[in-house]
Amino acid sequence: MNQKIARFFEEEQPATPCLVVDLNVVAENYAAMRAALPDSDIFYAVKANPAQDVLKLLVELGSSFDVASPAEIDEVLAAGGRPARISYGNTIKKQRDIAYAYQKGVRLYAFDSEAELKKIAEAAPGSRVFCRILTDNDGAEWPLSRKFGCAPEMARDLLARAPKMGLKPYGISFHVGSQQTDPGQWDRALEAAAKIFRDLADRGIDLDMVNLGGGFPTRYLKDIPAMSIYGGKIFDAIRQRFGNRIPRTIIEPGRGMVGNAGVIRSEVVLISKKSANDNKRWVYLDVGKFGGLAETMNEAIKYPITSERGGEKGPVILAGPTCDSEDVLYEKTDYQLPLNLEIGDMLTIHSTGAYTMTYASTSFNGFAPMKAYYIR
Amino acid sequence: MNQKIARFFEEEQPATPCLVVDLNVVAENYAAMRAALPDSDIFYAVKANPAQDVLKLLVELGSSFDVASPAEIDEVLAAGGRPARISYGNTIKKQRDIAYAYQKGVRLYAFDSEAELKKIAEAAPGSRVFCRILTDNDGAEWPLSRKFGCAPEMARDLLARAPKMGLKPYGISFHVGSQQTDPGQWDRALEAAAKIFRDLADRGIDLDMVNLGGGFPTRYLKDIPAMSIYGGKIFDAIRQRFGNRIPRTIIEPGRGMVGNAGVIRSEVVLISKKSANDNKRWVYLDVGKFGGLAETMNEAIKYPITSERGGEKGPVILAGPTCDSEDVLYEKTDYQLPLNLEIGDMLTIHSTGAYTMTYASTSFNGFAPMKAYYIR
Numbered sequence: 001m002n003q004k005i006a007r008f009f010e011e012e013q014p015a016t017p018c019l020v021v022d023l024n025v026v027a028e029n030y031a032a033m034r035a036a037l038p039d040s041d042i043f044y045a046v047k048a049n050p051a052q053d054v055l056k057l058l059v060e061l062g063s064s065f066d067v068a069s070p071a072e073i074d075e076v077l078a079a080g081g082r083p084a085r086i087s088y089g090n091t092i093k094k095q096r097d098i099a100y101a102y103q104k105g106v107r108l109y110a111f112d113s114e115a116e117l118k119k120i121a122e123a124a125p126g127s128r129v130f131c132r133i134l135t136d137n138d139g140a141e142w143p144l145s146r147k148f149g150c151a152p153e154m155a156r157d158l159l160a161r162a163p164k165m166g167l168k169p170y171g172i173s174f175h176v177g178s179q180q181t182d183p184g185q186w187d188r189a190l191e192a193a194a195k196i197f198r199d200l201a202d203r204g205i206d207l208d209m210v211n212l213g214g215g216f217p218t219r220y221l222k223d224i225p226a227m228s229i230y231g232g233k234i235f236d237a238i239r240q241r242f243g244n245r246i247p248r249t250i251i252e253p254g255r256g257m258v259g260n261a262g263v264i265r266s267e268v269v270l271i272s273k274k275s276a277n278d279n280k281r282w283v284y285l286d287v288g289k290f291g292g293l294a295e296t297m298n299e300a301i302k303y304p305i306t307s308e309r310g311g312e313k314g315p316v317i318l319a320g321p322t323c324d325s326e327d328v329l330y331e332k333t334d335y336q337l338p339l340n341l342e343i344g345d346m347l348t349i350h351s352t353g354a355y356t357m358t359y360a361s362t363s364f365n366g367f368a369p370m371k372a373y374y375i376r
Numbered sequence: 377m378n379q380k381i382a383r384f385f386e387e388e389q390p391a392t393p394c395l396v397v398d399l400n401v402v403a404e405n406y407a408a409m410r411a412a413l414p415d416s417d418i419f420y421a422v423k424a425n426p427a428q429d430v431l432k433l434l435v436e437l438g439s440s441f442d443v444a445s446p447a448e449i450d451e452v453l454a455a456g457g458r459p460a461r462i463s464y465g466n467t468i469k470k471q472r473d474i475a476y477a478y479q480k481g482v483r484l485y486a487f488d489s490e491a492e493l494k495k496i497a498e499a500a501p502g503s504r505v506f507c508r509i510l511t512d513n514d515g516a517e518w519p520l521s522r523k524f525g526c527a528p529e530m531a532r533d534l535l536a537r538a539p540k541m542g543l544k545p546y547g548i549s550f551h552v553g554s555q556q557t558d559p560g561q562w563d564r565a566l567e568a569a570a571k572i573f574r575d576l577a578d579r580g581i582d583l584d585m586v587n588l589g590g591g592f593p594t595r596y597l598k599d600i601p602a603m604s605i606y607g608g609k610i611f612d613a614i615r616q617r618f619g620n621r622i623p624r625t626i627i628e629p630g631r632g633m634v635g636n637a638g639v640i641r642s643e644v645v646l647i648s649k650k651s652a653n654d655n656k657r658w659v660y661l662d663v664g665k666f667g668g669l670a671e672t673m674n675e676a677i678k679y680p681i682t683s684e685r686g687g688e689k690g691p692v693i694l695a696g697p698t699c700d701s702e703d704v705l706y707e708k709t710d711y712q713l714p715l716n717l718e719i720g721d722m723l724t725i726h727s728t729g730a731y732t733m734t735y736a737s738t739s740f741n742g743f744a745p746m747k748a749y750y751i752r
């Protein structure tokens with residue numbers, strides 16, 4: 001937690017749970033990405049944190065935007081973003097939602113199936129389309145399933161048909177998995193993308209763009225490689241796979257842009273043991289899996305959690321405040337908190353700027369979504 | 377889906393996704409529980425579905441209420457419920473939330489730890505308290521972890537201390553796991569409860585109440601025993617374990633009260649295959665894990681899903697509309713849908729009256745929570 005956020009808590013004493021995001025950290029992340037991949041365009045993944053403050057800042061900085069739904073298009077436009085800077089990256093769209101986007105001026109669409117391509121052809125004629133391909137996700141802490149993407153051969157054949165359908169075949173996208181800590185994973189996907197570029201060039205179709213997706217990690221419990229290392233490795237792979245015909249590249253950071261900019265403050269509601277000779281304390285917080293920490297599902301994302309108390313630490317099981325037994329944050333992962341921790345203490349849950357607020361349930365168990373504050 | 381709900385869809389053509397709950401089915405479930413366990417008081421678990429229409433109906437029918445938070449207390453009172461009919465069953469409460477409940481007239485509180493008992497003693501002096509004990513959850517489709525409850529010996533010792541703290545030791549609660557399909561599971565917990573009653577009687581403390589919890593299942597894919605069979609087996613177990621000193625019993629049905637009263641209607645957004653020779657279709661709906669179907673987590677709850685189309689069926693993988701790769705509903709479970717299913721078709725997701733609406737995220741990926749309709 002930086003000093004500015006610490007001062008905010010000190011001065012404002014906001015009710016808990018709450019999220020505080022330092023917009024300057026977002027700006028620093030944007031600058032680091034620009035520097036690491038100077039030839040790539042940044043399309044911020046709005047779903048990571050769609051707050052107007054974040055979107056307005058990124059509009060000012062010159063970012064483009066990856067959106068998942070009409071509501072996200074509206075948010076970007078409300079923040080001053082231009083439709084030409086929007087990519088409708090969800091491969092699962094209702095046709096009327098495509099029509100809505102088209103009417104708002106969006107001209108860049110993702111697909112991964114024949115049926116989706118047909119919908120785009122009908123509802124967004126003349127638009128540029130890119131096809132998402134399936135990749136393996138070794139090394140990702142929040143791996144992606146086979147839900148998105150298709151086999152490279154299918155991508156090639158569908159892109160080849162796009163011109164006859166009145167669409168502009170524009171490129172290939174892939175996603176190496178969110179919170180990807182192995183920069184080498186991009187190379188395998190780039191190899192498949194380059195082959196599609198060559199195959200289609202043989203058929204007289206020139207693709208322009210490779211969408212490198214997101215996956216750039218934020219620091220949770222483990223250290224991660226610096227953004228500059230990602231940039232270098234990815235650019236090396238692009239050169240190796242595409243030779244002297246380097247395509248336009250775009251990246252879709254979400255977690256990497258806002259994750260480390262935010263912290264959640266939570267009150268300790270209860271500390272207990274299950275029997276007299278239990279050696280692990282249960283520590284119950286006022287935020288849990290259904291209040292914003294959904295990514296603790298299967299203990300996938302391990303947020304650093306700290307107390308202001310010093311002194312010796314001991315093992316804890318961490319859980320949320322609802323009556324849902326699934327609302328346990330960390331039981332297998334070894335978390336330690338001070339032995340003198342008390343009910344009513346405040347804990348800081350770090351690197352929670354991404355994928356927290358929007359996951360929060362409307363009112364599960366009657367708990368309202370937490371408030372969020374965006375500061376500079 | 378009953379005819380009344382079918383007619384509602386036919387006449388109203390509501391936008392999807394949406395939930396429709398038939399309040400008459402809730403009333404029937406209430407009557408069946410009354411008949412099956414005539415000597416038990418029903419405390420409806422508000423968290424299962426806190427809609428005012430449901431709460432008002434249950435107030436009319438004479439139900440009591442199990443609440444998890446101050447907001448749920450407010451909802452019950454707004455529906456006309458009396459504070460004397462409320463049990464604050466969450467074992468994880470902020471002290472100021474206990475004070476709020478006390479100020480509203482609530483006088484019955486759950487606990488499972490020394491610290492929680494102290495909070496209740498300070499904020500709700502003179503109240504009745506019951507202690508939740510840990511039980512095994514064999515046979516539950518949505519099993520409970522060790523998050524709630526303490527060892528029976530600890531429960532006994534804490535209840536023994538309650539009078540000195542100005543509280544009335546009232547009883548024991550347990551929970552055999554939600555969607556519990558083995559009625560015999562109640563017997564093991566009752567055995568432990570009866571032992572605590574005897575031990576405390578030896579110390580001159582008479583407990584009054586056994587809270588049998590919830591766990592009563594609703595019908596999903598598999599058939600379940602009738603409520604009358606549950607009632608018979610549970611009452612037999614009470615007689616066997618407590619002999620001629622039968623305690624007051626209460627039950628806390630949530631899922632069993634509203635689950636089968638509701639259906640979700642969802643539009644098919646996309647049907648696709650991942651490669652030319654794939655034999656399973658991916659079917660993407662406009663509702664998913666973050667829009668209300670959270671209990672498909674790890675494919676725990678298996679909702680029946682039907683199409684109005686006839687004809688031959690084939691295997692499908694079912695997924696939600698968000699860009700989150702975790703938003704897959706059923707991939708391992710064998711779901712079949714008609715081979716002639718088309719994009720734009722409506723599907724019915726049955727038995728979705730409980731634990732759906734309140735789990736919905738505020739706006740994940742920009743998708744608003746679905747609308748709910750309560751009809752008679």
